Amino acid sequence: MHPAASEVALSLAGLRKVYGNGKEALRGIDLEVAAGDFFALLGPNGAGKSTTIGIVSSLVRKSAGTVKVFGIDIDLNFSLAKAQLGLVPQEINFSQFETVQEILLNQAGYYGIPRRAALARAEKYLTQLSLWDRRGDVSRTLSGGMKRRLMIARALVHEPRLLILDEPTAGVDIEIRRSMWEFLARINREGTTIILTTHYLEEAEQLCRNIAIIDGGQIVEHSSIRELLAKLNQETFVLDVAAPLPAVLPASDFACKRIDDHGLEVTLARGRKLNDVFAELSAAGIEVTSMRNKSNRLEELFLRLVRENVDHE
């Protein structure tokens, strides 16, 4: 079922959390995630991402504020609000003594899904996540990547409308990570709203449409990825060249830096064209064989925003 365009999947208002030791983890978070969105919640370690997710999923008690899941206030209808949610936590948290299938069947049962329907759902999601062949295996025998996929299957077995993933691809190899990205993109297309926290900014850039950056318990940026990337006023590229570069580079309109005999770093201000760079290099007899971004664009912005927030404080 696809959500209505105007529907809000998650609404946080004035969310605050002060831990028993006096640490203020959240200092008034206001955030809305639209239904159907693929949303990135980013922030450095200790910024408050996991606390926010913990409050939404009821593992952490809030100090103040309201949380609504698809319009259902968790303080007013706790059970119904939680029925809309699926959570993939950061750390492995299933029983090490149960089989893969048992874990899914139990989870389905906790959400009131009768046994027969739960068996069908377990087969569906274990197959989609390439774990069906391992359904009879005790969970502790799975590899790290399989355990991550099992947590996703478990979070989906009750078919939640809002799926929250807290660093789901941490520690998995690139092949599995990419297959997980494809899977998540597919279920998002099918209508599930997804909120993702990750330290892989490439992951957020590839998957998500909207983003919030949290730092020091506050939202420091909340916009679409496209709008955010547009704020980047310069970009640095690394170019590989065919023939060895001269010791001194020809004078250029662009900030060019020689890395080594076959490598060149070019910084381009916003509005300048790459074609101009290539034209200038060609004129100087430098032939470019390949090119890449020096760092992820979102990563550059992320670091800048977090640095600015530290400066303000």
Next chain:
Amino acid sequence: MSDPREARGLDQRFYLVAFSTLVIKECNRFLRIWLQTVLPPGISMGLYFVIFGHLIGPRIGTMGGFDYMQYIAPGIIMMAVITNAYSNVTSSFFGAKFQRHIEEILVAPMPDELILAGYVTGGVCRGVCVGALVTLVASFFTDLAVHSYLVTFTVVVLTSTLFSLGGFINAIFARKFDDISIVPTFVLTPLTYLGGVFYSIDLLPDFWRHMSLLNPILYMVNAFRFGILGVSDIPLARAFVVIASLVVVLTVWSLYLLKRGVGLRT
């Protein structure tokens, strides 16, 4: 994706499925490791029958009008029920906390009452299961003609409920494995041995007899003994009032701790 609000309201059927899932999971857990959970009490209680009943018992003679073996059998069965109901919930709930899979339940739309009921029912199932096994072992040593099935069954269920609740509270406060062995070792075992399992409190001097009345296990052992043999040191009604009152107190305490999220939610 289906809309859970449309697909299934959180009605009684939902709660029934969630409750039965938790109970089945709890029962599967102790049955899967029956060599550690069900069999050992059968063996150790069998040794009590051999040593205290068969070897020493004939020298003691009768107690309360029964052979010593017959007299101690209900107390030994109750001892197994108490320790197993308690340890089932402590080990399962603390294990779930320790491995963090308790979060599966905390994140799910299960009310606190249902979580408590599920774990306690698991403890009761193990208590009853082990109690039945020890009764079977006892039947090889002595005749156990049940005086009142209703009293016997009610006492077993109430007692195992009470100690499952006790185990639940212990597990909520426990932060390390030591914390779940302290209460059974230093509180439960002494109270059980001093709870009239092996003797009638009428044999004790007045001071110790009155002190014994402060021991809740005395009421359970005697109520169960009444159910099996028809004799008790304590009036049956008083025993039931004490047991039921403690069940109510521990239920309220457990739910308070769950609602406050003590040891579970930060």
